[in-house]
Amino acid sequence: MAYIKNAIDRFDRMMATITFAEAGERERALDLLYDRPDQANDKQIESGIKKREEIRAGLREGKPKKKSLWGKTLGYGLIAAGLYGTIFWQEDLVMKYFTRGGWYAALPIATVFIFSLAHGSFANYLWSALGIEATRKKTAVRPEKARPVERKRPRPGLRA
């Protein structure tokens, strides 16, 4: 664990070095690269590293783990595949009853509801597992109402 933590810290220092170098802060970048003591710089760098750790922790807590998403995708995928397999394996029997009309109309309607639940859930988890999710920025945007035109002349007032 300590080895992994050291490796992450070192990686963070390298990234911070590159950032300072790109910003033209040559001396600070060299301090970081060769681990030269500079207390003022160290505090700034440490706070930057800490901030990035907090961001990563937040991201980890906010999102469900990738493994569980793929697990759910696979689970619902297997259910959906099983349902499809059943329908097409017994195609002739299914078509015989599903096109009888009358009260048998409930069969195709119930079937599509069940398939929507299973396959819809599979599709939902698949997109999430692939990282394709709604952005956090916005959902519904209310259209602006046109503002009234500003009066160019002031309203006449009573002279005191």
Added chain:
Amino acid sequence: MPTGAEVIQFIDLNLTVVGFLFIVGFIGGLVSGFIGSGGAFVLTPGMMSLGVPGTVAVASNMCHKFPKALVGAYKRFRYGQVDIKLGLIMAASAAVGVLVGIRIQENVLAKWGQAGSNLYVSLSFVVVLIVVGGYVFYDAWRISRSGGVEQVGRLAQRLQKIHLPPMILFKTANLRISLWFTVPIGFATGMLAATIAVGGFIGVPGMIYVLGSSSLVASATELVIAFVMGLGGTVKWAMNGMVDIRLTLIILAGSLLGVQLGAIGTTYVKDHMIKIVMGTIMLIVAFSRGLAIPAYLKDLQLITVSAATVKLLNQFSFVTMCIALLTGAVIILGSMWRAKRAEQIEEEASEYA
């Protein structure tokens, strides 16, 4: 009464048919999840081109439409975009519109035959799509030039000020308007759905320009109306044994993937992008249906055209409809990709700031 199985020949499935239906289902679902409607006008003629009888094509299409609309509506409801009250109120008048639309179709068919009915449908397509689609596209272009912020239109503002009880507050759509102004839009949506199978081309612009809703809420709420109409229509067709569940499930396999992706896409793009996609698709489909009109005029003996020309025009018409869907899909996916990349770059920049 003879059932579907006794009088209708259901097609045999092969890999080509399955692949075609899955892909068209996916793209139709993608467009539907984004603009609130779409896909139906390609699926029905697409299935018929595979040899599926017309009534089976319509019935199977409708049977896949309502669960797709349900899934799409649920997804967008979670994003806070669906006004359920508005959707259900409009669905009530849409149901009446569907019945009236079907009755008009039956009268046209009885008076002028199949050719007359086809001409009526195609002319409806062309007129509605050019007028509404043209305006939607122009409005989207105007908004994108002026900074990308939607505004409530003047007509909607005026109608919202008219106090005609009962007045209803639609919280998610953020508008308060008389119930009586929602009735003609819902009615027209149902009539258009019964005529050309896509009610959303009236419903969504109606909610935007007449009621004053945003594009996001209008396109999301349309999915509620589509669900109600689809379920009602499916019950009617299924009771006559016309639903080919195999075709329905194959299309559903693709469309449930697409509709969720389309719904996610709406959270990445600016509001006027929905209008751009909708307007683009409507104008291309109008052109496509325009290409099919000479065939019907010939059948009614109003013009003289060779059989080879008619066949060529019909093929172009179908290909153009597919291009309409593909164009919509490319715009949606392209916009999502650009927005996602921009968001990732922003997140990376803030992490290292």
